[in-house]
Amino acid sequence: MFREKLLKDMEFIIELDKMKSIFRKTHIIGEDRYEDDAQHSWHISIMAMILSEYTNEKIDLLKVIKMLLAHDLVEIYAGDVFCYDEQGYIDNKEKEIAAAEKIFGILDHEKADELRSLWDEFEEMKTHESIFANSMDRLQPMLNNYKNNGGTWQEYDVSKSDIYKRIEPVKHSSDELWCYVNYMIEDAFQKGLINKR
């Protein structure tokens, strides 16, 4: 026989399918389609696997990947807010906390607590793992914009200083990645992919 909690796990897994319909502001490279939260979460998880060797401090990669796989689940109910919309971010925090209670609440309390704690750690960005996880979350849309002739940097007229502010976690997680990020942003700027002010 299977236990009641396995049914809860299955209900949760089925609910997660909705991540495939939460669209973000980033375009898939070379396509008009926007990427969704499931695609994004996969991309940054495999990025963490590829780039973890460059961190300044030793990190627990399994914890980072668990965090990345689960960090956007609250958006199933709270929706996606554009990363350069600061007021939207503040207004959305309460909605996200309610969403976290709803989505993780499908699970039995032990698993719910683990996922909630991973999400809190990601949001607080104080540990080496969460700073690196946030670095992956922020770097991936930048790579897409870089390859998409500026992408949302152009569409929403994002300034170079806002881009640097957004990508700052990389500075605190990896000297080598930070060096690459600088090169990429300056190259994008030189090529006119980021607007001059």
Next chain:
Amino acid sequence: MFREKLLKDMEFIIELDKMKSIFRKTHIIGEDRYEDDAQHSWHISIMAMILSEYTNEKIDLLKVIKMLLAHDLVEIYAGDVFCYDEQGYIDNKEKEIAAAEKIFGILDHEKADELRSLWDEFEEMKTHESIFANSMDRLQPMLNNYKNNGGTWQEYDVSKSDIYKRIEPVKHSSDELWCYVNYMIEDAFQKGLINKR
């Protein structure tokens, strides 16, 4: 400064964006859209994280998740073959091996070797980790079909015995999950979501 191999990693990460445009035969729950490889790979990776407690044998969860994040990358060049198309599977093996060399070959040899070895292990399905990983890969589309009134089971007139054959790795990885799978398939059959022969 950053090293040459970091540029290779970035080229690889950018190439992976194509996974978001490799469409599978499974529908997103309640939608006409087909899911793609990036969405599917995310879904089964988080499933592994939720369901690993039910395995009969102790497994290395990080290895399982790495395998799942990377197992479909060959489809960027080899395409997706429907899981119930046995001849297509056989014909495609050579294409997949060439694709593996091409995609992993973007990376420096150490990382290429790690990814190739994870893919080989997944395909050979001999270790506890790869049997569990294959279980996740096969269970997720079944859950979607179950919630989609039969989904591709109906569209392609798949028989109950073919479904049982496809899901067999679960039998070898987890008694409790196997019990759930039996319940689900029989329930789907009773409800007419799988055609009677």
